[in-house]
Amino acid sequence: MLSTYQYPKFDYVRPPELDEGRDGHYPVVIVGAGPVGLCTAIDLARQGRQVLLLDNDDTVSIGSRGVCYAKRTLEVLDRLGCGEEMVQKGVSWNVGRTFFREDEVFNFNLCPEPDHHRPGMINLQQYYLEDYLVQRARKLPNLEMRFRNSVIAVTPGEDQASLRVETPDGTYTLTTDWLVVADGARSPIRTMLGLDIDGKIFMDRFLIADVVMKADFPTERWFWFDPPFHPNQSVLLHRQADNVFRIDFQLGWQADPEHEKKPENVIPRIQAMIGDDREFELEWVSVYTFQCRRMNRFNHGRVLFVGDSAHQVSPFGARGANSG
Structure with a gap:
């Protein structure tokens, strides 16, 4: 609970796959509704792609976390449709x-x-960025977001990937042509698939x-x-x-x-x-404690790793969220 910010609570909606008795299929499934997952989903949806975004939580990031956003990041957010809100709310420097x-x-x-x-940098707590991105995502008709949907298994294939998803109402299965993994530095999906991440813990x-x-x-x-x-x-x-x-x-x-x-x-x-x-x-x-680590490959067939799940850097120089 913060004195300066009221955390939103995003509604859980029962997935249709639980009632239809069949697996769902989406051209693109993105796991993780942090800044990188949300930006990826919005960018693809704006280009006419049908996107499903899954997140195991029902609110934005707890604490300020990433706070510095560079000019190039603001240009990307302008293109996605929420750069102005960021600059108006943030502290420019x-x-x-x-x-x-x-x-x-x-x-x-x-x-x-x-x-x-745009200024060289703005400072703004990460929960504002995620909140603005969720509001923007809700305006795109071909972008569906499912909160409190936790991916518990992934099976890669040559042409598709299969996911098992757990919800408060039970589990269901999805297939997708492309799975984009944006589930953070600890990346449960990277662990599920037994993939490497190499580097140094400082x-x-x-x-x-x-x-x-x-x-x-x-x-x-x-x-x-x-x-x-x-x-x-x-x-x-x-x-x-x-x-x-x-x-x-x-x-x-x-x-x-x-x-x-x-x-x-x-x-x-x-x-x-x-x-x-x-x-x-x-x-x-x-x-x-910060780390400098990255996967040797970000793409594994139809599974693509982005953001902190793929690469982690020192926070100094504001390279984390901006590089994502």
Whole structure:
């Protein structure tokens, strides 16, 4: 539960296959209603393809998660029909500053020329992006979305793929000419098929704190190495919509994630950064370890892997959702 956002609850609708007593067939089935799965579904439907999108949940992402969307991503969202909502709601920025202790040592401008249609970046919580994409998807007559439909088995074939899908009312079977897998970094379907994903897990931990506060910080990305308020580590600050600020604290590999997420441990870190006299409210807290991994092949016959199910990168530089 967030103080600044009301989570939607998408209706579960009983699939017709459960009543008709036969397998369903769709030209394209996409698994995963995150940003990449939704964008893929909308793009195909706009081009006249009949698409079925399955997701095991019934709402948008919990917590802000991906927050930075680049100019090229905004151009793609313009084409899909929801770029304007993103820019109007999000916080636009072009300038990034890097500090060593208290001194600025580097800065950049993502939009050095005037009159660009879109900013270099916007910051907006991922749940807004998913919400806008779902609203857009519902306007396309050849795009069907089924929530609380969990894929429990996949059988690839030369010309089709077969799926077994579990719902609150029972299980059913689908076939599809093309199965697009966008079920995230842990990808249950990738695991089902016994497919590889190679790379490196970085031995470090980072604390994400989304903080609601009224502050006069400029709409810029600020990054500190070894700041006085968090010595020997790094800190990242981004402003988001609704007066929410994303703060990332580097913790080190030995940090206990559950211990670090407790408010009594998070609040002193933020107070050391912004001062004891500034009022703020914790919105969302998480601890993550990032990975740089990818599948050796993204296409396996009629099964295509996209987004985090296919490739995972460091979140620094906003490469995750944007590359997806």
